[in-house]
Amino acid sequence: MSKLPLKHDPYNLIITGVGGQGNVLASRMVGDMLSLQGLEVTIGETFGASQRGGSVMSHLRASNGESQSPQIPKGRAHMVISLEPIEAVRVLREYGNPDVKVIANMRPVHPIGVICGNQTYPDRDRIAQWLDDLSQDVWLMNTTQEAARLGNPIYSNVIMVGALSATNELPITAAAFETVIRQRMPEDKVGLNLEAFEIGRRMIA
Amino acid sequence: MSIISEARKGDRLLLMGNDAIARGALEAGVKVAAGYPGTPSSEIVESLAAAAEDRNLYVEWSVNEKVALEVAAAAAYSGLRSLCVMKQVGVNVAADFLLHIAEYGTRSGLVLVSCEDPGALSSTNEGDSRPYCKMMEFPLIEPAGFQEAKDMTCWAFDLSEEIHNVIMLRSVTRMSHASGNLTAGLLPDETPTPRFDCSGGFMDQDTGPVLTFPTLVDPQRRRQQAGLQKAIAIFESSPFNAYTGPAEPELLVITSSAAHAYCREAVGLLELKDRVGILKLGTTWPLPPKLLCGHLDKSDRVFIVEEGTPFLEDNVKTLCAENADKVGIKTFYGRRNSVLPPVNELNPDLVIAGLCSIFDLEYGGVDPSYREQADQAMQNAPQRELTFCPGCPHRASYWLLNEALTMDNRQGFVCGDIGCYTMGAAECGFQTVKISMAMGSGLGMASGFGKLTQFGFDQPAVAICGDSTFFHAVLPALVNAIHNQSDVILAVVDNAGTAMTGFQPHPGTPVGAAKQPLPALNIPDICRAMGARVEIADPFEMDKTRAVLQDLMYDAEGVRVLVLRQACALSPAKKGHKGFTMNVDPEICIADGCGCNRLCTRVFKCPGLKEDPETHKAAIDEVICVGCGVCASICPSGAIRAEA
Numbered sequence: 024m025s026k027l028p029l030k031h032d033p034y035n036l037i038i039t040g041v042g043g044q045g046n047v048l049a050s051r052m053v054g055d056m057l058s059l060q061g062l063e064v065t066i067g068e069t070f071g072a073s074q075r076g077g078s079v080m081s082h083l084r085a086s087n088g089e090s091q092s093p094q095i096p097k098g099r100a101h102m103v104i105s106l107e108p109i110e111a112v113r114v115l116r117e118y119g120n121p122d123v124k125v126i127a128n129m130r131p132v133h134p135i136g137v138i139c140g141n142q143t144y145p146d147r148d149r150i151a152q153w154l155d156d157l158s159q160d161v162w163l164m165n166t167t168q169e170a171a172r173l174g175n176p177i178y179s180n181v182i183m184v185g186a187l188s189a190t191n192e193l194p195i196t197a198a199a200f201e202t203v204i205r206q207r208m209p210e211d212k213v214g215l216n217l218e219a220f221e222i223g224r225r226m227i228a
Numbered sequence: 229m230s231i232i233s234e235a236r237k238g239d240r241l242l243l244m245g246n247d248a249i250a251r252g253a254l255e256a257g258v259k260v261a262a263g264y265p266g267t268p269s270s271e272i273v274e275s276l277a278a279a280a281e282d283r284n285l286y287v288e289w290s291v292n293e294k295v296a297l298e299v300a301a302a303a304a305y306s307g308l309r310s311l312c313v314m315k316q317v318g319v320n321v322a323a324d325f326l327l328h329i330a331e332y333g334t335r336s337g338l339v340l341v342s343c344e345d346p347g348a349l350s351s352t353n354e355g356d357s358r359p360y361c362k363m364m365e366f367p368l369i370e371p372a373g374f375q376e377a378k379d380m381t382c383w384a385f386d387l388s389e390e391i392h393n394v395i396m397l398r399s400v401t402r403m404s405h406a407s408g409n410l411t412a413g414l415l416p417d418e419t420p421t422p423r424f425d426c427s428g429g430f431m432d433q434d435t436g437p438v439l440t441f442p443t444l445v446d447p448q449r450r451r452q453q454a455g456l457q458k459a460i461a462i463f464e465s466s467p468f469n470a471y472t473g474p475a476e477p478e479l480l481v482i483t484s485s486a487a488h489a490y491c492r493e494a495v496g497l498l499e500l501k502d503r504v505g506i507l508k509l510g511t512t513w514p515l516p517p518k519l520l521c522g523h524l525d526k527s528d529r530v531f532i533v534e535e536g537t538p539f540l541e542d543n544v545k546t547l548c549a550e551n552a553d554k555v556g557i558k559t560f561y562g563r564r565n566s567v568l569p570p571v572n573e574l575n576p577d578l579v580i581a582g583l584c585s586i587f588d589l590e591y592g593g594v595d596p597s598y599r600e601q602a603d604q605a606m607q608n609a610p611q612r613e614l615t616f617c618p619g620c621p622h623r624a625s626y627w628l629l630n631e632a633l634t635m636d637n638r639q640g641f642v643c644g645d646i647g648c649y650t651m652g653a654a655e656c657g658f659q660t661v662k663i664s665m666a667m668g669s670g671l672g673m674a675s676g677f678g679k680l681t682q683f684g685f686d687q688p689a690v691a692i693c694g695d696s697t698f699f700h701a702v703l704p705a706l707v708n709a710i711h712n713q714s715d716v717i718l719a720v721v722d723n724a725g726t727a728m729t730g731f732q733p734h735p736g737t738p739v740g741a742a743k744q745p746l747p748a749l750n751i752p753d754i755c756r757a758m759g760a761r762v763e764i765a766d767p768f769e770m771d772k773t774r775a776v777l778q779d780l781m782y783d784a785e786g787v788r789v790l791v792l793r794q795a796c797a798l799s800p801a802k803k804g805h806k807g808f809t810m811n812v813d814p815e816i817c818i819a820d821g822c823g824c825n826r827l828c829t830r831v832f833k834c835p836g837l838k839e840d841p842e843t844h845k846a847a848i849d850e851v852i853c854v855g856c857g858v859c860a861s862i863c864p865s866g867a868i869r870a871e872a
């Protein structure tokens with residue numbers, strides 16, 4: 024198979040969020056799309072107990088060479104997709120660098136420390152400023168709102184995959200997405216997923 | 229149909245490590261698979277269950293790991309290849325049977341997969357099962373990639389039959405729960421007809437009765453030793469042991485499993501490829517001495533990089549001592565001398581740090597000024613503590629248990645167990661659990677506390693367990709507590725499945741691993757038949773359940789069982805269905821002014837609740853709330869309302 028151009032090899036993508044936001048599925052979908060095109064894909068996932076309100080993080084690495092370590096070395100992410108704003112900052116602290124790019128959903132999920140009043144959640148503008156300071160390019164989105172319009176906030180993850188596709192950082196096309204979604208989803212869910220993907224693409228364009 | 233049974237020879241797949249293991253078992257012609265759920269192992273049995281109809285398999289979630297191994301052994305003694313799957317702690321449960329099976333040996337291929345959790349990402353321990361292989365003397369293999377996970381699983385069955393013994397294939401979270409590419413092999417078609425032949429003599433391993441017995445121990449142990457020697461001969465030339473690097477490296481790295489990828493990455497990033505050689509071992513017990521000596525001979529410095537305890541490290545050191553005349557004196561680096569941390573899982577950065585300390589190198593990982601900027605941002609960011617899901621019945625159960633024990637005012641406590649409800653020790657469970665160890669230990673210890681009354685002990689001990697745990701390990705403790713007349717309450721938080729690990733069925737549910745209908749065992753009936761007083765309540769019906777619990781507390785003698793029934797908020801039956809529509813009446817909720825001091829958000833702390841930053845009144849987070857209605861029961865002024 025002919026080699027696909029990659030901006031970095033390996034390309035290191037982190038998809039993060041909070042348990043239940045569908046980030047594991049998002050990383051599988053992106054992985055499937057890249058694998059179908061002949062890239063060597065390695066995905067490392069931290070879930071398990073994190074399902075219960077903790078942070079969830081997937082490390083996805085794509086290469087034209089051999090398979091990679093399932094954990095990205097610190098400071099070496101090329102792109103961070105975050106389904107939750109403060110989780111983006113948390114990941115950047117460990118894996119970010121001045122050249123990293125960030126796509127973040129700005130809809131917060133409050134930790135219990137915030138719900139019970141022991142901690143405060145920083146306001147949107149401050150988080151936006153931090154993300155801007157800590158990255159080369161940043162796309163801030165309100166995917167939860169768009170997903171809710173489609174009938175379920177869970178579509179946030181697919182919207183963000185659509186957004187990733189529009190950045191042209193990785194070789195992800197709408198056609199590849201359709202192939203993968205048809206493999207993963209029952210027929211009646213395919214249309215809404217394609218719509219969510221397109222919404223994401225338009226939010227970046 | 230499932231991806232692991234659909235793929236054809238030559239197909240390139242992107243599979244999770246656990247699915248790769250399952251595919252490898254299918255390619256080996258496995259016919260029987262049994263296990264008990266536990267992260268990070270559960271997907272192997274789930275994947276095989278999904279392929280059961282297609283591939284004519286028998287797959288079961290067994291009551292516990294020991295029984296799972298016994299079920300798998302029955303197949304292996306009858307001419308069918310079988311797989312047994314568990315997480316690291318399960319090997320402890322199965323250990324008694326495992327010792328005997330290793331001593332007697334096997335007939336058809338029997339592979340025990342132990343998926344372990346270095347770093348305890350979703351465990352209460354960092355158990356390392358590899359020493360069992362050395363202690364009980366049977367082979368250990370550890371795949372280091374996704375293709376290997378499949379290929380080594382498939383090969384393990386041949387190896388098992390070759391040496392007539394059980395093989396342990398050990399995986400770790402970063403293998404089992406990572407995904408990568410691999411190429412599928414051929415799926416065999418034939419199913420042998422099983423038959424347990426016991427017509428031969430006592431020492432005929434293929435046709436005799438399968439017995440461990442005092443007078444048979446010596447010859448059986450000798451036969452076992454011969455099998456190990458055969459394994460060593462096979463391991464000497466195994467393609468799963470591979471060396472990359474210069475002919476005479478300054479440092480020899482010996483590694484296995486997921487750690488191999490970290491070593492490769494670290495050596496690459498530090499540009500040490502011309503100075504450091506990496507010997508990746510797939511067969512880690514017993515070690516093949518000729519292969520190792522051939523590499524140890526070439527380098528005076530040896531760095532052992534492995535996930536878990538210094539098992540490989542100690543075994544390599546022993547091997548070096550035995551072969552000192554050939555390989556000379558070595559300087560060792562590893563977990564023992566803190567070149568790697570003595571505990572916790574590894575990652576590329578820890579291996580990089582180890583190599584930097586050995587070679588006295590500097591490595592620029594995270595840019596210091598960048599890190600400082602990020603640190604400043606994170607100073608203001610909240611921590612994300614674990615909590616029960618919105619709508620989780622455990623939150624309501626612990627609210628009631630905590631309230632009952634607080635009102636009782638004798639410093640009563642809950643003896644916890646293993647499941648989501650272990651978080652009863654954290655703030656989300658109002659710190660009600662005060663002692664928690666292994667599966668089934670909650671009631672076992674409560675049974676002990678309940679006998680201390682003889683010495684004047686008056687603290688009420690309440691044990692808690694889930695429905696799956698009840699069958700797995702609580703039953704013997706319940707027998708013990710009833711028979712020995714201990715004064716305890718057992719709360720069975722029955723959420724209708726093995727919830728924490730992904731909602732697998734168990735003996736109390738009406739379905740099996742492959743979704744086939746099976747008879748469900750009734751927990752209250754079992755407890756009643758054993759002689760306990762039993763009450764059943766719904767934790768979401770707080771007033772009723774409170775009264776039942778109080779009555780059980782006052783009835784201070786003997787074993788009392790309270791079955792708290794309410795399905796897990798993530799259960800398939802509840803998924804996507806909202807219960808009540810919750811709302812807060814802003815006229816009634818006057819926040820701190822009503823005197824409750826924000827009971828709902830400050831103390832109850834369900835993620836579906838929020839505090840309006842301006843009015844300080846309670847509000848519902850519509851995206852997160854699932855409508856369980858419990859917060860309406862705890863609001864003292866009735867401001868929170870549940871509408872059907």
